[in-house]
Amino acid sequence: MDTFAALADPTRRNIFEYIVRGETSVGEIVERFSFKAPTISQHLKILKKAGLVQSRADKQKRLYTVRADGLAEVESWVQLQQKCMSERLDALEHHLSQ
Amino acid sequence: MDTFAALADPTRRNIFEYIVRGETSVGEIVERFSFKAPTISQHLKILKKAGLVQSRADKQKRLYTVRADGLAEVESWVQLQQKCMSERLDALEHHLSQ
DNA sequence: CGACTAATTAAGTCAATGGCTAAATATTCT
DNA sequence: AGAATATTTAGCCATTGACTTAATTAGTCG
Numbered sequence: 001m002d003t004f005a006a007l008a009d010p011t012r013r014n015i016f017e018y019i020v021r022g023e024t025s026v027g028e029i030v031e032r033f034s035f036k037a038p039t040i041s042q043h044l045k046i047l048k049k050a051g052l053v054q055s056r057a058d059k060q061k062r063l064y065t066v067r068a069d070g071l072a073e074v075e076s077w078v079q080l081q082q083k084c085m086s087e088r089l090d091a092l093e094h095h096l097s098q
Numbered sequence: 099m100d101t102f103a104a105l106a107d108p109t110r111r112n113i114f115e116y117i118v119r120g121e122t123s124v125g126e127i128v129e130r131f132s133f134k135a136p137t138i139s140q141h142l143k144i145l146k147k148a149g150l151v152q153s154r155a156d157k158q159k160r161l162y163t164v165r166a167d168g169l170a171e172v173e174s175w176v177q178l179q180q181k182c183m184s185e186r187l188d189a190l191e192h193h194l195s196q
Numbered sequence: 197c198g199a200c201t202a203a204t205t206a207a208g209t210c211a212a213t214g215g216c217t218a219a220a221t222a223t224t225c226t
Numbered sequence: 227a228g229a230a231t232a233t234t235t236a237g238c239c240a241t242t243g244a245c246t247t248a249a250t251t252a253g254t255c256g
Contacts, residue, residue, distance in 0.1 A: 008106035
């Protein structure tokens with residue numbers, strides 16, 4: 001759902017950074033981070049709902065990967081704001097040079 | 099402090115979007131949004147701590163503006179992740195074409 | 197089927213968040 | 227100084243968030 005909220009938690013960003021390196025099972029993530037399996041599972045659920053990761057089944061395991069377009073919303077928002085900022089800055093400079 | 103957490107709240111993003119359009123007093127923001135002054139004030143405090151906005155005094159009013167480099171951290175994080183993603187995608191394509 | 201592995205769901209705790217009203221703190225203006 | 231304006235701080239309450247342990251589901255393999 002809300003990508004920004006999903007990325008607000010540093011643990012979730014760390015998990016995302018880990019998954020972005022390649023397809024990862026839940027167990028692998030649990031091993032790397034000092035959190036219990038249910039905690040990781042909840043974070044993954046939130047990342048998934050936000051469209052940041054996806055999963056597929058392989059035997060008992062669930063393998064997670066990042067979604068290519070997951071960060072698009074955040075990126076475009078940030079860039080729109082920066083565009084507005086630079087436009088205002090340009091206008092200010094132009095005004096000052098008059 | 100934490101830019102991501104500051105941007106997690108949609109109201110704060112809206113406030114940021116409003117301020118990015120130009121220097122704005124607290125009262126102006128209170129008028130636009132249907133929240134009481136203390137609520138807006140708290141949001142501004144969080145945005146300020148995150149380095150996203152800054153303020154200056156003008157008579158009784160406090161005028162807020164966005165900080166040019168406020169979104170840099172978020173932008174660079176997003177772009178790093180996307181770089182990692184595209185590299186992995188390239189490697190995959192290369193591998194498949196062999 | 198039964199034991200095992202992998203992950204999720206359920207349920208509970210505790211801290212943090214986001215809203216409010218009321219009070220306090222400047223600052224300006226008469 | 228005293229009244230008015232603009233904003234912040236303090237305190238309260240309801241909701242959400244991030245963890246935990248225990249129980250449950252789902253899949254594998256002897």
